[in-house]
Amino acid sequence: MTYTPKAATPATAAANREAVARYAMDDRQDFADADRGFIAPFPDKVYGADGRVIFDAARFDHLAEDAPAPDTVNPSLWRQSQVIRKGGLYKVVDGVYQVRNNDIANLTVIEGDSGLVVVDCMAAVESATQSMRMIREHVSDKPVAAVVYTHTHVDHYGGVKGVVSAEDVASGKVPIIAPGTVASFDKHAIGENVIAGNAMTRRASYAFNSLLDFGPSGCVTCGIGIASLPGITISYISPTDSITETGARRELAGLEFEFLYAPDTEAPEEMHIWIPQLKALTCAENANHSLHNVQTLRGARTRDARNFARYLDETLERWGDDAEVHYGPHTWPVWGNRNITSFLESQRDTYKYIHDQALRLANKGYTPLEAAEVIELPEDLGRKWHNRGYHGTLHHDIRAVFTKELGMWDGDPVSLHPHPPVETARRLVELVGAEKILSEGRRAYDSADYRWAVQILHALVFAEPDNSEARNLQADAYEQMGYQAEGPQWRGIFLTAAKELREGVQPATFATASPDSILAMPIDILFDYAAVHLIGDKAATADLRIDFHFTDTDETWSARVRHGVLNARRGASPETQLTVSGPKAALVGALLKPASAPELAESGRITLEGDETVLQTLAGLLDAFEPNFEIVTP
Incomplete structure (x- = not known):
């Protein structure tokens, strides 16, 4: 049975209206930047191998720039999604072009005298193929001279066979340049996404909203890209040229590329790229129009927030005085040296603050959850749109620093050897009584204490999974938490929880263990x-x-x-x-x-x-x- 999502409660509507005061709603620069250099819209829908529509820009028409935030969406997330909705082919500066927002990630093309250098390839062969057709039609028909992977995540290499053929790479005609040794890149790109891929895919279906319908009561966007697309083809071709030290240079299509090797940051293997002739810089995903994950909710190795800050500072030291444009593999560019410097300094200091303050409170005896409840960014950092939690969130990034530096145990002996969830739930229900727990859940929901409602009802749902009243009430509470969440991954997790409590487990829409990925291992x-x-x-x-x-x-x-x-x-x-x-x-x-x-x-x-x-x-x-x-x- 399919359920229609419920409306926002008056309490949720009020919470979202009140949230506006926390945000710099008068700062509209991102809208202008996202429009800058527009060349062409997407000419058509993107179809999968089975004929299903993977991407259709019309699905996001409700995100029109002048559309007010509905009660079911946090106004910050709504604003970010309105900016992300702007998509198509863009000229960044002379020689640099991007196709944005027909995929969760961008495709960037650098035009040199003798060919095109493609920096990152999106997640899907289908999106990358459409993007390259647009480049061919509106920019240049020069051959692809090289492909660059900035890091080891699937949304940056998955579309590679929509950009270049395996035969051209194997023959040496087109190099693929990537950070780390080829063995290391392959290991992290494939190993991270496939060995634990079954669990990661299931968790990602929650975090990336892929089981939800598009719209104000479901998936808005992914916060750093338009959406995680169902039914895509994920390809892989191993790199052929390794960047293993900062200062390495390559001449590609007549342009010089200089690299800053930045391992153990947003990905195990990652690098920043400087093109001096174009004064163009990218810090890959170490600098975004969003706070990033120190620990992903889909599940991946915990990152080092201190390294984010360290490598961003080194980038500023090397090229900060000269950069005139910063383009990224997600969202839109930043233009002008002063703006770029401010942007990178702000992102640097945000990750440094998260790292240092988490460990300050750890050294005072706080547990991860206790620290996450009290740490807030300074206003000068926290009110910047690019530091808001559209991918990572401050709350779970703080907890991730504890995990990275101190391990899985939070320091409280009671959490060291607890009973498993079902046994704990069964004992609690026997002690308190099912009806009393249900009554407390109703009281909490009616008083808009949704966090407590889902927490207390969790015991009853796990002890009595067929208790439809408990399941539906917990679903109602999760739904309101989703409507209030600023982070799209938190929204997706809460709303998907509500959907599956009501409708049962939903079929997976994608898998990381694609044939290409397994064969490339x-x-x-x-x-x-x-x-x-x-x-x-x-x-x-x-x-x-x-x-x-x-x-x-x-x-x-x-x-x-x-x-x-x-x-x-x-x-x-x-x-x-x-x-x-x-x-x-x-x-x-x-x-x-x-x-x-x-x-x-x-x-x-x-x-x-x-x-x-x-x-x-x-x-x-x-x-x-x-x-x-x-x-x-x-």
């Missing part, structure tokens, strides 16, 4: 990916030795299952029970789905030498991941 990461599928207790008494010979690279790896773990190392084993030979694309199937090995062998894609039953034994030890697991119910 370095071989050691491929075995790591297989290893996390091993059911430890079932495999505890197994002892399997299998050699995998990759015929396309002439590499042999020996895999052993013993003590409930799968280990792999280079080289053949003298004690192997089975050798599986074939190209990597076929061996991926034999490793991840060993039950398919006989069919692969029969078709001639792989060869098997030895005891073929070993693969069938392995198949019985591997787990399958359900992409639609429960979150708001046990």
